Amino acid sequence: MQDTQIILFMLHIAGAAALLIWSVRLVRTGVERAFSTQLRLWLRRSTKSRFLAAGMGTAAAVFLQSSTAVAIMVSNFVSRGSIATAVGLAILLGADVGSAIVAQILLLRQDFLVPLLLLVGVALFLRGDQPRSRQVGRILIGLALIFVSLDMIRAATAPLLDSTSTLAVMQYLGRDGLTAFAIGAIFAWVVHSSVAAILLVVTLVAQGLLPAYGAAAMVLGANLGGAFIAYVLTLASPIPARRMVVFNLVLRGGLAALVLIGLTLNAAALGWLGQAEARQVINLHLAFNLVLALLSLPLLGPIAQLAEFAMPERSDPVGELGPATALDDSALDKPDQALVCTAREILAMGQAIEIMLRAVGGLYERWDAATAEGIRKRGETVRKMHFDLKLFLARLNRRELDEEGSGRSMELASLAVSFDAAAELVSRNLVELAKRLHAQGVAFSKPGQEEISDFHDRVLGNVQLALNVMMTQNPEEARELVAAKDKVRDVEQQMQRNHLGRLREGLAESIETSSIHQETLRALKQVNTSFTMVGYPILTRTGDLLSSRLSGADVQSEERADDRAKKRTKGKRSRS
Numbered sequence: 001m002q003d004t005q006i007i008l009f010m011l012h013i014a015g016a017a018a019l020l021i022w023s024v025r026l027v028r029t030g031v032e033r034a035f036s037t038q039l040r041l042w043l044r045r046s047t048k049s050r051f052l053a054a055g056m057g058t059a060a061a062v063f064l065q066s067s068t069a070v071a072i073m074v075s076n077f078v079s080r081g082s083i084a085t086a087v088g089l090a091i092l093l094g095a096d097v098g099s100a101i102v103a104q105i106l107l108l109r110q111d112f113l114v115p116l117l118l119l120v121g122v123a124l125f126l127r128g129d130q131p132r133s134r135q136v137g138r139i140l141i142g143l144a145l146i147f148v149s150l151d152m153i154r155a156a157t158a159p160l161l162d163s164t165s166t167l168a169v170m171q172y173l174g175r176d177g178l179t180a181f182a183i184g185a186i187f188a189w190v191v192h193s194s195v196a197a198i199l200l201v202v203t204l205v206a207q208g209l210l211p212a213y214g215a216a217a218m219v220l221g222a223n224l225g226g227a228f229i230a231y232v233l234t235l236a237s238p239i240p241a242r243r244m245v246v247f248n249l250v251l252r253g254g255l256a257a258l259v260l261i262g263l264t265l266n267a268a269a270l271g272w273l274g275q276a277e278a279r280q281v282i283n284l285h286l287a288f289n290l291v292l293a294l295l296s297l298p299l300l301g302p303i304a305q306l307a308e309f310a311m312p313e314r315s316d317p318v319g320e321l322g323p324a325t326a327l328d329d330s331a332l333d334k335p336d337q338a339l340v341c342t343a344r345e346i347l348a349m350g351q352a353i354e355i356m357l358r359a360v361g362g363l364y365e366r367w368d369a370a371t372a373e374g375i376r377k378r379g380e381t382v383r384k385m386h387f388d389l390k391l392f393l394a395r396l397n398r399r400e401l402d403e404e405g406s407g408r409s410m411e412l413a414s415l416a417v418s419f420d421a422a423a424e425l426v427s428r429n430l431v432e433l434a435k436r437l438h439a440q441g442v443a444f445s446k447p448g449q450e451e452i453s454d455f456h457d458r459v460l461g462n463v464q465l466a467l468n469v470m471m472t473q474n475p476e477e478a479r480e481l482v483a484a485k486d487k488v489r490d491v492e493q494q495m496q497r498n499h500l501g502r503l504r505e506g507l508a509e510s511i512e513t514s515s516i517h518q519e520t521l522r523a524l525k526q527v528n529t530s531f532t533m534v535g536y537p538i539l540t541r542t543g544d545l546l547s548s549r550l551s552g553a554d555v556q557s558e559e560r561a562d563d564r565a566k567k568r569t570k571g572k573r574s575r576s
Helices: 002-044 050-064 067-079 085-106 113-127 131-162 164-175 177-191 194-206 212-233 239-265 267-273 277-310 335-365 369-397 403-439 446-472 475-504 508-512 514-532 535-542 552-575
Strands: none
Touching: 002 050, 002 067, 002 131, 002 194, 002 446, 050 067, 050 085, 050 277, 067 085, 067 212, 067 239, 085 131, 085 194, 085 212, 085 239, 085 277, 113 131, 131 194, 131 475, 164 177, 164 212, 177 194, 177 212, 177 239, 194 212, 194 277, 212 239, 212 267, 212 277, 239 267, 239 277, 267 277, 335 369, 335 403, 335 446, 335 514, 369 403, 403 514, 446 475, 446 514, 446 535, 475 508, 475 514, 475 535, 508 514
16 A cells, blocks of 8 residues: 555656646747747847846746757857857856746746636637747646646645655755755756756745755756756857857856855855745755856956867868768668658758858858858759759659659659759859958948848748758648748848838948848748748648648749849839
8 A cells, every 4th residue: 555655656746747847848849939030139139248148148048948948049149150159158147047037937926827827828829820829828838837737746745744754865865965966967957957957846845845955955956957958959069159058067067066065064054045945945046047147247258268278179080071971772672761861861951051051141241251162062062962862863763662652752852952942042142142242342231231130040040940840740840830931921021121211211331232132132031932841741741731821833933923023123223
């Protein structure tokens, strides 16, 4: 009987913790899908000062409920040079503060919030006719489930107050700060959410199970574990992006160790942070991150220099060997395996184009001949990959393929054509436009530069989403990708109207760069269209291809309409 009670207790605790972890992820997913573009724009525009960058990092982490998600976003900016290492580190420090604020907010609630959030969230998710309203519903449902999971933890742990063995274990953690610190770090890493780890620890303290000192040590460990998550996720990133993540880990880990030593020598110092033990622990989490940010922000210049010295960029020793190919001739007799090889090769093409697109954005702000040449060479590589892929599929199609295999072969061939067109747009059109901007000695107006940068970030985000869809084949993300094409088209048209408005006002910079500005927007929109094609086969198979979207032939029709609109725009400018 006793064994049954223990199993039931463990099941309740595990279920409540799983719900907490999943709920936090649910909120973050909703925010990323609904507002990721806006968050990316805010973060990129926050480079004017370190304190502004830290503030934007705080706001982004509050929305995403994850400092790790902010770190991944910022690493993309740092890797392509649009944000300096010092500014990126400032954003990360602010994001850690934002994550601590989220934990504070989620522990303060009224009883009416859960039913209200569920009612509104479910209504928006089921009845919302816009993708963003559905994601807002997802966010509200996630918040409600976080509160529910915390209540489940409280209910499940209440009987432990009468268990001498459980209390003995908790009391041991209250005496052994190093073990509690390690458990907190490992748990935060395992669940991939420092917010979930902090909420669980504070809930145990509030129940009277875990002493304040042990909980404080676990919270400090969770801060280290949370920083380690971003470190692992960016291991494959370029050195400039890894510098800020590594030094954020060093700063957090170093200060956490110092605070742990201080609390070991004087545990009574927690009394400065509040009367209730749970309040002391959650306030320690916020105070730790605030102090770390305030101490580090004035020193980010020397820290960035130290990071560059400690982590210099190194050339790739195997780079000269050339790219490997996924196309394996020995797989041609196994059609399913051959199609998988083809999909892997197309994914590699897409990843190469993503790198090219990320790099070309910097050429508009600062021309670099070496970078331009690197983009061109990578474009040639993609074209060769496409040529080899066509030959591979031609040899495969000589075999007897069933109807499903033949259809999949056609889908992959069409997608490869789209990716090849995108590579051409980036390596030739966009590079040439950036070169013209430099050669003519002109520059976009400030609003024009912001529009180009914002649009570039939006398209880059959709390219990354398309590559994710290729790997996961997730219908929901495919719908999001196809719907994003409408948004990109609307934004591009609005930016064209804004540009024509600046021409009418006689703004000199806009007049000098008019053709470059408009052709850049058009090229970026076409790149977005090429990658959107990833979603169509998936939605066709699921039978829910959006009625408002276009087939492949209709895409070409739309582009011809764009050509006619472009000619009309040129005609208006020449007459004016």
